[in-house]
Amino acid sequence: MVAKGLAVAAIGVLLAMIGRDPITGASRLTFGMPGLSGGLSLIPVLIGVFAISEVVIQGAKLWRRKVDKLMDSVAEQASLLQGYDIRKDKLTWAEFKSTIKATYIGAAVGTFIGALPGAGQSLAAFMSYGLAQRFSRKPEEFGKGSLEGIASAESGNSATCDSTFIPLFAFGIPGGATAALFGAAFILMGMTPGPSLLTDNTAIIYALFLTLIFANLVNLVLGKILLPYYSRIAMIQPGYMIPAVFIPAIVGTYAANNSVVDVWVLLFAGALGVTLRLMSFSLAPLVLGFIIGPGAERALRQAMIMGRGDWTVLVTSPIAIGFYVAAFALILLFTVALRKRA
Numbered sequence: 001m002v003a004k005g006l007a008v009a010a011i012g013v014l015l016a017m018i019g020r021d022p023i024t025g026a027s028r029l030t031f032g033m034p035g036l037s038g039g040l041s042l043i044p045v046l047i048g049v050f051a052i053s054e055v056v057i058q059g060a061k062l063w064r065r066k067v068d069k070l071m072d073s074v075a076e077q078a079s080l081l082q083g084y085d086i087r088k089d090k091l092t093w094a095e096f097k098s099t100i101k102a103t104y105i106g107a108a109v110g111t112f113i114g115a116l117p118g119a120g121q122s123l124a125a126f127m128s129y130g131l132a133q134r135f136s137r138k139p140e141e142f143g144k145g146s147l148e149g150i151a152s153a154e155s156g157n158s159a160t161c162d163s164t165f166i167p168l169f170a171f172g173i174p175g176g177a178t179a180a181l182f183g184a185a186f187i188l189m190g191m192t193p194g195p196s197l198l199t200d201n202t203a204i205i206y207a208l209f210l211t212l213i214f215a216n217l218v219n220l221v222l223g224k225i226l227l228p229y230y231s232r233i234a235m236i237q238p239g240y241m242i243p244a245v246f247i248p249a250i251v252g253t254y255a256a257n258n259s260v261v262d263v264w265v266l267l268f269a270g271a272l273g274v275t276l277r278l279m280s281f282s283l284a285p286l287v288l289g290f291i292i293g294p295g296a297e298r299a300l301r302q303a304m305i306m307g308r309g310d311w312t313v314l315v316t317s318p319i320a321i322g323f324y325v326a327a328f329a330l331i332l333l334f335t336v337a338l339r340k341r342a
Contacts, residue, residue, distance in 0.1 A: 012289025
């Protein structure tokens with residue numbers, strides 16, 4: 001599994017390298033196509049790898065299924081749903097307790113990732129999901145509707161919303177698109193994002209904190225009320241869901257940048273996702289490599305320029321050494337956890 005994960009992550013990094021060199025600006029891996037000079041967009045890659053590949057696989061399953069078996073299955077499901085009251089389908093206390101660890105993992109990872117400028121919610125969700133699976137007692141249920149997987153990914157995704165303000169308040173650098181909008185609003189109001197923002201505008205910042213807390217409470221109440229209606233989506237037959245997903249995916253991808261190239265990237269990513277799924281490869285490392293790749297390459301190239309090509313510049317800073325030690329400790333921790341689980 002580790003070798004497959006590294007291989008898929010390398011594919012993600014390779015896809016991220018398509019476009020212009022971040023330092024010299026030279027085109028690379030574009031195969032002479034001007035539309036690829038700007039690189040691959042995140043939206044078509046994500047939608048293609050996950051949504052389109054799933055649509056193709058589900059469509060293939062429906063195609064192979066015989067009509068009579070399909071009708072018998074639909075009739076059986078309809079009989080099972082007779083007398084079913086969706087309002088009684090609630091999350092039990094035992095189910096809630098089983099997701100607490102995954103929720104805390106997602107919250108911690110999301111807070112950390114959100115504090116990193118430009119990391120984004122997608123990276124936090126995938127990292128939270130991966131860590132929760134590593135420390136779960138039932139990792140084999142992940143990818144099959146596990147409540148722990150849902151709790152970790154969603155808590156990691158949600159935790160980044162507030163933590164993106166940390167670099168905005170500390171350094172004046174927005175951690176995400178929402179924080180950037182707030183930073184622009186602060187500038188329009190005559191406030192300079194940075195360390196002095198907290199001391200010079202204490203009342204406004206505390207009002208913002210209270211608003212964020214109140215928004216989380218409102219989100220909790222609305223989610224509790226609307227959850228029974230959201231769960232009805234799972235009862236829709238796949239035959240109706242396939243076109244309902246495929247068509248908006250194509251239209252949305254084109255509308256994002258008004259680019260036909262993005263549509264072709266979407267279809268290519270879908271074909272790649274189908275291939276990896278059929279070969280039992282995990283798709284999450286590909287996305288992580290694609291998201292992290294550009295920033296890691298840019299930082300490495302800048303460090304090499306500052307060190308005049310000397311690789312020892314990467315280990316001269318105490319902070320860098322600290323990160324290396326932390327990364328090694330995490331790898332060692334994961335290795336021990338995997339051996340104990342085996």
